Amino acid sequence: MFLAAIDWGFIFDQTLTQAFGLNAAVYAIAAMGLNVHFGYAGLLNFGQVGFVAMGAYGMGLAVTLWDLHPLLAVLSGILFATIFALLLGVPTLRLRADYLAIVTIAAAEIVRLLARSTALRDVTRGAEGLNEFIGPFRDFNPFNPSFTYGIGAIDYRGAEFFAIVIGWGVALAFVLMIWTLMRSPWGRVVKAIREDEDAALALGKNAYWYKMQALILGGVIGGFAGMVDAVGKATVQPDFFVAPLTFFFWLVLILGGVGRVWSPIAGAVIYWGLITFVQNLGRQLVDEGIVPTSVMDPSQVDQIRFWIVGSALALLMVYRPQGIFGSKEEMALDAR
Amino acid sequence: MPDEGTIVVDATGLGAVAAEPGVSKPDPILVVENMRRAFGGIVAVDVDRLEIQRGIITGLIGPNGAGKTTFFNLLTGFDSPNTGHSVFNGKSIDGRSPHKLARQGMVRTFQLTKSLTRLSVIDNMKLGAQGQGGESFWRALIPPAWTGQDKTIERRADELLERFKLSHMREEYAGTLSGGQRKLLEMARALMSEPEIIMLDEPMAGVNPALTQDLLEHVKDLRDRGITVVFVEHDMDVVRDISDWVVVMAEGAIIAEGPHSSITANPHVIDAYLGSHHDAPIDFDEEAARIEEDEAIAAQEIAHEHEIVSEIEHHEDHDG
Numbered sequence: 001m002f003l004a005a006i007d008w009g010f011i012f013d014q015t016l017t018q019a020f021g022l023n024a025a026v027y028a029i030a031a032m033g034l035n036v037h038f039g040y041a042g043l044l045n046f047g048q049v050g051f052v053a054m055g056a057y058g059m060g061l062a063v064t065l066w067d068l069h070p071l072l073a074v075l076s077g078i079l080f081a082t083i084f085a086l087l088l089g090v091p092t093l094r095l096r097a098d099y100l101a102i103v104t105i106a107a108a109e110i111v112r113l114l115a116r117s118t119a120l121r122d123v124t125r126g127a128e129g130l131n132e133f134i135g136p137f138r139d140f141n142p143f144n145p146s147f148t149y150g151i152g153a154i155d156y157r158g159a160e161f162f163a164i165v166i167g168w169g170v171a172l173a174f175v176l177m178i179w180t181l182m183r184s185p186w187g188r189v190v191k192a193i194r195e196d197e198d199a200a201l202a203l204g205k206n207a208y209w210y211k212m213q214a215l216i217l218g219g220v221i222g223g224f225a226g227m228v229d230a231v232g233k234a235t236v237q238p239d240f241f242v243a244p245l246t247f248f249f250w251l252v253l254i255l256g257g258v259g260r261v262w263s264p265i266a267g268a269v270i271y272w273g274l275i276t277f278v279q280n281l282g283r284q285l286v287d288e289g290i291v292p293t294s295v296m297d298p299s300q301v302d303q304i305r306f307w308i309v310g311s312a313l314a315l316l317m318v319y320r321p322q323g324i325f326g327s328k329e330e331m332a333l334d335a336r
Numbered sequence: 337m338p339d340e341g342t343i344v345v346d347a348t349g350l351g352a353v354a355a356e357p358g359v360s361k362p363d364p365i366l367v368v369e370n371m372r373r374a375f376g377g378i379v380a381v382d383v384d385r386l387e388i389q390r391g392i393i394t395g396l397i398g399p400n401g402a403g404k405t406t407f408f409n410l411l412t413g414f415d416s417p418n419t420g421h422s423v424f425n426g427k428s429i430d431g432r433s434p435h436k437l438a439r440q441g442m443v444r445t446f447q448l449t450k451s452l453t454r455l456s457v458i459d460n461m462k463l464g465a466q467g468q469g470g471e472s473f474w475r476a477l478i479p480p481a482w483t484g485q486d487k488t489i490e491r492r493a494d495e496l497l498e499r500f501k502l503s504h505m506r507e508e509y510a511g512t513l514s515g516g517q518r519k520l521l522e523m524a525r526a527l528m529s530e531p532e533i534i535m536l537d538e539p540m541a542g543v544n545p546a547l548t549q550d551l552l553e554h555v556k557d558l559r560d561r562g563i564t565v566v567f568v569e570h571d572m573d574v575v576r577d578i579s580d581w582v583v584v585m586a587e588g589a590i591i592a593e594g595p596h597s598s599i600t601a602n603p604h605v606i607d608a609y610l611g612s613h614h615d616a617p618i619d620f621d622e623e624a625a626r627i628e629e630d631e632a633i634a635a636q637e638i639a640h641e642h643e644i645v646s647e648i649e650h651h652e653d654h655d656g
Contacts, residue, residue, distance in 0.1 A: 177477065185468045185486065186476030192452050192463050198414065199450035203464050203529060204438030205471070213473050333453045333511030 005288045011280040013153040019273035022160060022232040025167030026052075026225045028268035031252040032174050033221035039259035040182060041214035042194030044101035047088075048222050048249050050108030053241035054080040055223025056230040057115060057124065063133035065123065070136045074227060081223030084111070085216040093211045100215075109243055116238035129237040130230075137231050163232030170224050171265055179261045181217075190214050255313060257326025266324060274312070278305040350389055350581060355594025358385035365390040365533055365564050366411070366442075371420030373403075373410055380406045381417070382588045388533070393555065393565040395579030395596075397572070399609050403588040404568045405447065408537055411566075412444045413437045425532070439466055441532035447541055447568075449518040453511030457502060460510050460521055461493035462486070464528025493528060500524040500554065516547035523554060527563075534558060536567035540574050552578050572600075572637060576644075584608070597641040606634060 018024065030052055037043040058080025062073035088107055092100045115124045124130070143149060143158040143165075150156055156164055181187045189210050192200045197207045230236045252271050256263025282301040285291040296304060316323075322331040349362055364387035373381040381403045388394050398404050409415035411422065413434035422429050424442060432440075452460050468489070469475050470482025497503045500520045505513060510521060519539060526534055539555065540548050555578055558565050569575050575582060575596065582599045584592040586608035592599055599605050 180479065181473075181476050184476035184479065185462070185470035185482060186473055188455070188459055188463050189471055191455055191459075195452035195454055196450045198434075198446065199452060200463070201414070201434040202412070202438055202444050202446070202450075203525065204435050204443075204466055205463075206433075206435050217473075329509065330454050333509055 005290065006281070006284045009153075011277060011284070014280045015273050015277040016154045017150075017156070018276035019269045020154060020164070020168075021156070021272065022164050022167060022229070024268045024272040025164060025171055026229045026232070027249060027252050027271065028171050028265045029167065029174065029228060030222050030225035030249040031256070031264035031267060032171065032178065033218035033225070034249055034253050035258065035260075035264055036178060036214055036218035036221060039253070040178075040187065040194060041190045041211060041218075042097065043211060043215055043218070044097055045104045045215075045218065046101050046246055047104030047106070047108030047243075048218075049241045049243065049245040050104065050111045051081050051084060051219040051222030052226035052229070052245070053108070053111045053115065053238075054084045054226065055220075056226030056236045056241075057111075057130070058223065059227045060130035060133045060230055060236040061123065063136060064130055070140065073133075073136075077223050077227045078220050081220045082216050085212070085219035089212045089215045093208055093215065105243065105246075108241070108246065112238050112241045115241075124238070127238060129235055131235050133236075134231070134234040159234075160232060163228060166231065167228040170228060174221055174224070175261055175265065182261065186210075251313065254323055255316065257323030259330065260323075260325045260327075263323060263325045270324070271309075275305055275309050278308050350392070350595075355592070355598040357590045357593055359387070359593065361387045361389040363390045364388060365425060366566075367423040368411065369421045369423075371407075371410060371417045371422065373406055373415065373417045379588050381410060383407065383420075383590055386583065386590055386593075388564065388566055389581060390564050391559065391562060392580040393559050393567070393578055395575040395582045396566060396568045396585065397570060397575050397582060397599075397609075398585035400570065401587075402585040402608075404570075404585050405537060406588075407585065408444070408535060408568055412442060412535055414444075438529060438531075441530075442535065443526045443529050443531040443533075444535040445519075445522045445526055445537055445539065447537040449515070449522050449542075451510040451513060451518040451521055453509060455510055456507055457497070457505045457510055457513070457521060458490070458493055458507065460525050461497060461528055462489050464525040465489040465492070466529050489528075496524045496527055501550075516543040516551070519543055519547075519551060520554070523551075527558075531563060533564040533566065536565065538568055538570070540569065540571060548574070576637070576641070597638075597644070600634065600638045600641050606631075 030048055033051065034045060034048050037045045037048075055077040059073045059077035062068040062076035063070070068076065084107070088100065088103055092103050114120060115129075116127045117124075118126055120126070138145075138159070141159065141162040143162050145158040147158050148155045149158060149161040182191070189200060189205050190213075192203075192205065193207050193210055200207050200210075226236075226241075229240075248271075252267035253264055254267070255271055256265070256267030279301060282291075282296070282305060283298065286293065286296055286298050286301060322328050353359055353361055366388040368383055368386045370385070371381060371383045372379065396404055396407070406415065410417050410420075413429070413432050413436070416431065420430075424437070424440065429437060429440070438444075452463070455463070468482070469485055475481045494503070494506075497506060500523070502517060502520060502524065505517065510518070513521060519542075523534075523536070523539070536555070539551055543551060552574070555565060555567070559580075567579075579596060582593065582596050583590055584599055584602075584605050586604075591604045591608055592602045594602075
């Protein structure tokens with residue numbers, strides 16, 4: 001059998017390592033923000049990566065420019081994301097839902113282009129990005145950077161493990177927060193606005209203000225994704241925050257199931273597991289000559305994994321449109 | 337003795353009020369003056385004066401395109417007039433946003449029912465309650481800060497569900513309710529806000545006849561509990577059954593008001609209502625036939641009306 005030549009153990013190790021790694025945590029947190037926006041409040045945000053960038057730059061600049069304590073730097077990241085939410089929300093939230101979608105996708109690109117512009121080189125260091133902010137954060141790292149940590153085959157180096165622990169910790173904290181909020185009267189109002197804004201208005205709820213609060217909350221959660229990523233990678237690169245990243249967050253959210261508290265985590269774990277599995281399997285298939293290079297050469301594996309994962313997701317949407325954890329019953333009730 | 341042109345009406349406090357457009361009433365809860373709303377060159381609403389009497393059921397009727405719903409939207413803050421003033425409970429409410437009006441005690445429903453489909457029936461109900469501490473973001477994060485109030489609200493919601501015969505649907509998504517049940521839910525939900533005045537936009541539209549009677553009873557029950565009711569309707573039968581006072585709109589203006597009997601006899605109303613009753617253009621012969629038909633119906637209604645009025649007067653004589 002051809003497949004005997006494949007090192008399955010290695011593939012599964014890689015898959016699990018990525019499924020619970022830094023990227024998965026960052027994607028999960030960012031998708032949680034989108035879940036607040038779209039899943040609960042019905043806000044169409046196509047620029048979540050802008051909030052992620054604001055969080056990362058807000059935190060990084062607080063250290064590189066103003067030399068602030070790491071905790072204050074995190075506050076600065078929250079503040080940046082909040083200001084971004086206000087900038088987007090004030091002009092658009094009184095209008096129909098589509099306007100927010102248009103504005104967010106453009107605004108996220110503006111953030112990236114501003115951050116890498118030469119005009120702001122003294123502040124954001126242009127395309128090089130921020131690379132000198134990590135020092136104060138490392139002082140908090142209880143793990144030895146030269147050791148590896150993990151359970152069984154899943155292991156990470158100390159510096160990365162610190163960020164991963166923070167990342168999943170933040171993700172769990174937000175799960176708890178969103179779970180609490182969405183069972184509260186506040187969550188009831190937000191969901192009511194998602195269903196029908198006029199009905200909420202007629203019952204004395206200030207729809208505009210609740211939408212603003214939801215936009216800020218989801219945006220700040222997105223900002224935390226940026227901060228976790230920055231701490232994990234010890235750098236803030238403007239070209240990490242490209243528009244397609246937003247759609248990977250959307251993918252994670254839809255894969256898990258919109259409007260469910262745990263679904264962003266499940267979606268992120270499954271997405272990163274799947275993409276890593278397909279990539280490693282593809283590489284070995286090519287390396288072992290099982291798939292001839294006339295069909296696929298090693299450099300094409302990275303592209304083809306997206307084809308395969310994309311097709312799998314398309315099938316999921318056909319046969320399970322509510323996502324893995326979504327409610328079919330809710331899906332069947334047309335909101336409008 | 338009442339002057340000529342007035343009709344004695346039972347228990348509305350409007351016995352001495354003349355049946356003419358814009359007339360002053362003894363205890364108005366809502367007063368509208370010079371309200372005008374134009375869309376481009378088309379004047380949709382142009383109301384000189386209207387007073388809504390407290391504690392009764394006022395029906396707002398008129399042919400299609402008369403501006404009833406636009407007027408309703410202006411009254412409830414969902415649209416802003418080009419000019420005009422409105423006073424609610426003695427206070428000006430010009431430019432007041434709809435959610436603030438709702439908090440002041442003016443709540444409305446919609447012609448196309450707005451049940452919040454992916455919320456449970458009980459959540460729909462609880463949403464209607466005002467002054468909920470747990471609706472503030474920070475307090476929502478600390479459940480002990482709001483669970484007590486939430487339980488009280490839930491008890492009140494359950495009582496209302498019982499009254500509206502929706503208890504068995506309590507945990508279902510509102511989207512699974514039938515059209516009539518949605519109307520009931522919307523009315524019950526509006527009551528959760530403990531309104532002083534409830535504005536119903538075509539409450540009977542799209543409801544099956546079996547449920548219509550139920551809904552009518554609920555509307556009368558609201559009045560009996562002291563809530564002022566204003567409703568928009570085009571179905572004359574419904575109007576006759578429940579309204580204490582009828583306001584007729586045509587081409588954006590109020591052309592008549594008064595008790596139902598005075599309305600059906602009013603030639604302006606018959607002109608406006610029956611003349612432009614039909615949406616689709618029709619030819620002359622067909623129109624003549626329909627007018628004849630409609631006039632026959634109107635004549636019947638008027639006859640029926642006289643019966644009711646004489647009945648009421650008869651009762652009054654007994655009571656007095």
